[in-house]
Amino acid sequence: MFLSISTLFAAHAPYPTNWKSFQKVNTDLAKIGSLPDCKADVSGLSPAFQETVKMFCGAKEGGPGRVEILVNDITEFIERDVSYKDGTTFILHLVDLKLLLVTYYESGRILYATYNEDGTFVKAKKKTGLNPRDCKRCHTFYDNVCSFGQCGTHGKFK
Numbered sequence: 001m002f003l004s005i006s007t008l009f010a011a012h013a014p015y016p017t018n019w020k021s022f023q024k025v026n027t028d029l030a031k032i033g034s035l036p037d038c039k040a041d042v043s044g045l046s047p048a049f050q051e052t053v054k055m056f057c058g059a060k061e062g063g064p065g066r067v068e069i070l071v072n073d074i075t076e077f078i079e080r081d082v083s084y085k086d087g088t089t090f091i092l093h094l095v096d097l098k099l100l101l102v103t104y105y106e107s108g109r110i111l112y113a114t115y116n117e118d119g120t121f122v123k124a125k126k127k128t129g130l131n132p133r134d135c136k137r138c139h140t141f142y143d144n145v146c147s148f149g150q151c152g153t154h155g156k157f158k
């Protein structure tokens, strides 16, 4: 009872304890392999990617570094539609920063959160790119690359 109530009102996604068993996939970002530092010339990228680089580039000196996209269910990743099952869907793994950017669905509603690999919730300030509100804004604003709260150019949203 307590669990369901707290999940219902949680403003962010829970920690996916089984994230190590998720499958790595290739997206535009995964192919690039890492997020660059703030000096990188990103003028050739789409606005969503430009803003993403701008937001995350200062996370550490030399840039945030290696990234991986991890998915719970490969079918959901390929199809990407509104009918995501409840639970963790995709994770953006900032490998060098040891951070997990998690997307989670609950009755069609998407929740976001950032965790350390060990499961500690990262309470990030707004405009750092790691705060759930930042995720939500960017993942809904760029509807040419993001759909139903998920971004990337894989699958049918190519």
Ligand code: HEC
Pocket (backbone or CB within 6 Å): 027, 028, 029, 030, 048, 049, 051, 052, 055, 069, 090, 091, 092, 101, 102, 103, 112, 113, 114, 129, 130, 131, 132, 134, 135, 136, 138, 139, 145, 150, 151, 152, 153
């Ligand atoms: C400024 C824009 C921006 C912000 C802020 C942002 N993202 Fe993203 N995110 C993107 C873009 C663009 C991609 C697609 C990259 C790719 O895979 O090609 C992406 C990809 C992802 C993916 C990989 C799955 C997919 O749909 O490709 C996950 C998971 C994700 N983001 C979660 C988060 C979470 C959680 C937060 C907040 C803690 C967050 N993002 C903040 C722009 C953003």
